[in-house]
Amino acid sequence: MAEKQWYVIHTYSGYENKVKANLEKRIKTMGMEGKIFRVVVPEEEEVEYKEGKKRIVRRRIFPGYVLVEMIMDDDSYSVVRHTPGVTGFVGPASSKPTAQTSLTQSEVEAILRRMSGETGPRVRVRFQPGQPLRVKTGPFQGMMGVVQDVMLDKGKLRMLLSVFGRETPVELDFNQVEEA
Secondary structure (H helix, E strand, O other): OOOOEEEEEEEOOOOHHHHHHHHHHHHHHOOOOOOEEEEEOOEEEEEEEEOOEEEEEEEEOOOOEEEEEEOOOHHHHHHHHOOOOEEEEOOOOOOOOOHHHOEOHHHHHHHHHHHHOOOOOEEEOOOOOOOEEEEOOOOOOOOEEEEEEEEOOOOEEEEEEEEOOEEEEEEEEHHHEEEO
């Protein structure tokens, strides 16, 4: 008997969750629970700073792709391939996917670990060194400065502010600044 493997299917971008729901419904109605085990849309939490506010959002790791754990045979292939929204399996277009086109166990573990958020949410900021910003809170409120360094791990940035006529490096939280 063939072994279960993880395969990647391509979908229309933005339809990943709909494809997952459709596929899970087809698995149940066609009695394929013994051949198709899990359907996963790889997503992760991300901390985003927008308009000075911190918010946590879910983002797709691989937009347009869904992972499927299954035993590959003609029946399971047909169920997945003919699910609405699925454009195909990732791999050679001329043939049905094989164990060589499946994901390795270490690749799957890395994706699932990233999804679980073991390392905490990823931080997304649009600040870059050299970018002019305005301080919106704290003792330097209203002052303009230039980003010197972005420290993602701390959730801070270092800016050069003119204090008493002198360029002074100041560390500020991402939510204390806004674009000029």
